Amino acid sequence: MKRLVSLLAVLALLCGVCAVPAAAVQTSAALTLSASKTSANAGDVITVSVSVSANSNLGTLDCNVSFDPAYFAANEGTATTAIMQLGDVRYADASVRYVGVASGYITAGGALFTFQMRVVKPGGTLTLNITKAEDGRSQDGEVVTSQVVANSKRSVTVSCAHSQTKTTVTKQPTCTSAGQSVVTCTVCGRQLSTGTIAAKGHTAGGWTVTKAATCKGTGTRVQKCTVCGATVRTETIPAAGHKLSDWKVTKEPTCTEKGSRTGTCTVCGQTVTEEIAALGHDIPAGTVTKEPTCTEAGERTGVCTRCGKSATETVPALGHRFGEWTVLREATADAPGERERVCAVCGAKETEEIPFGVTLPAETTAGNTQAGTLTETTTAPASEEKAPRSNAAVVGIACVAAVLAVTAGAAAVTLHRKKTRASK
Ligand SMILES: [Zn+2]
Ligand SMILES: [Zn+2]
Ligand SMILES: [Zn+2]
Ligand SMILES: [Zn+2]
Ligand SMILES: [Zn+2]
Known part of the structure; x- marks a missing residue:
């Protein structure tokens, strides 16, 4: 373990010596590469900036911007120089070389220069490669020293803005199952989203009898989907019943006893026996x-x-044969009245309520009484009562018409009450 630690320490020391050759380096400049937009469509023009950190002391730069011509094309003559004078710009198919010189040392950071690229197709990467960087030359001819440029290789990727899309059905919906669709970018081909297409549901066709009904047995009919053939509905067809004819009386009915007869079904041939009602005495x-x-x-x-x-x-x-109504108690504004009529034969009495809550003008009350009299004084037998009643209704309506002319405001309620009474 001890031996391993000491070995690592020696390696670290050696690396430190290799990476920083003290004699060749004075300063270090950090370069960055940025694009005006990193998401674009074909044909878009993007502005790329090459920037440097402050107090870089940079004076000369030789760099190369490389790209895949399938994705980018240089917009020639669009390079601008903010800090650095671009002395030499060479355009090639897949790269542009920029050589620039600053007057003196660059102390303020910022964009050294900018250039424009046209997006042929989104999804490509621009790479800036620094091939040479030197310290700035002072006016009095100071010795030029090579620089170590931090991040000497920088890149920026321009992705697709997915501005043009198409929707493709990947699975057609059926009657019962949902379908699927995908949205794809037509520029880069990337699948952006998937969607569900609702099931279409069955389309019911006509009815087909699968089992015909007989005289006594029920049948069945089905409705199938015209698309998938699935059974959508099943219905029972009621039994048809016998179609009986050719009746033969097998027993004649008498005054007190029932008879019988037999018929034969024209469909199934079955013989059915039916009762014939007793005739009753004459x-x-x-x-x-x-x-x-x-x-x-x-x-x-x-x-x-x-x-x-x-x-x-x-x-x-x-x-009963009732006489005319006799009012026992007139209806008031808030209490019902009562009236009575008596059977001329047996003296049976019948009473009924007179509706309340309606105050009728004097003329209406008179007309009403008259209508009531005409309606109820009929002594005709029950079967003939209809004719006089309809006459009364006509008179009643005539009376209402008169009332309408006198008091238009109370007309509607007047008509209602009259009808109630006249129909009793
Ligand atoms: Zn896209
Ligand atoms: Zn179906
Ligand atoms: Zn039958
Ligand atoms: Zn008899
Ligand atoms: Zn009676």
Whole structure:
């Protein structure tokens, strides 16, 4: 271990002696290379600056800018000299050589000179190589000394700005799976991003019957995707039912007993038996043994014309025959009223509410009463009640029209109330 450490120490000493030949060097200048933009498109012109650190004492510089002509081209005659006088500029296909001289020592740092390059294609690298650097010559003819230039080889890379792109579908979407696309720079060919294209979903075609329905059994039909053939929907077709014809009465019905008949299905040939309802007795001239009332059915007895037997038949209830409405209590602005009518036959009473919350003008009230009278005084049997009612409705509307003319503001509510009453 001890021996290894001492060996390293000797190596370090030797290297130090090699790197700094004290007799040949006075000063050291640090050079930098920078571009006006490091991201560009084809055709762009970039300005490159060669700068030096302060107090470099630099006086003469011989340097070479090399590049791949596939990426850069020199813009000839564009070099400018900020600090250094460029004495000789030589253009070649893949390089430009700059030889410059400063008057005296350079003490202030900054751009020694600048030059322009045209970007043929982004992605290339410019390299500045210092081949010779000497100390500045003073006015009185001081001895020139070679310089060690720190960072004697500098480079700058101009990348692509990806200004022109194209989108390519790399995977087409299907009905159920998403597709994919990539965005590529058409200048440098780099893949910039990927995207997802949504699945298209099925396209339902027409229905196809996969199992036909029979007389008694259900069928099936499916709807398939016109693109991928997948089944999109399945539906049940209801059973068709028999198509019966050729009926034959197998048992005639009587007054009290059911009959039967058989039919044959024209589709499946199956024979189906159906009931025929009993006919019921026919008693055209019977004797009423129990009179029907408003609410209860009566009875009639006689000899059946069909079977010759003595039979009893039901006579339907007659229903009430109400007279006109009598107002028991007028409706007020905030309380309903009440009215009543009485059956002329049995004296049964019926009451109903009169809607409230509407204050009617005097004329309207009069008209309303008249309409009510016309509507309800009918004594015609139940089956004939319709005709007088529609007459009443006409009168009612006529009354409303009159009211409309008198009080336009209350017209809408007036009409509502009248309709309510007239239809009762
Ligand atoms: Zn690009
Ligand atoms: Zn599909
Ligand atoms: Zn059938
Ligand atoms: Zn009978
Ligand atoms: Zn009655």
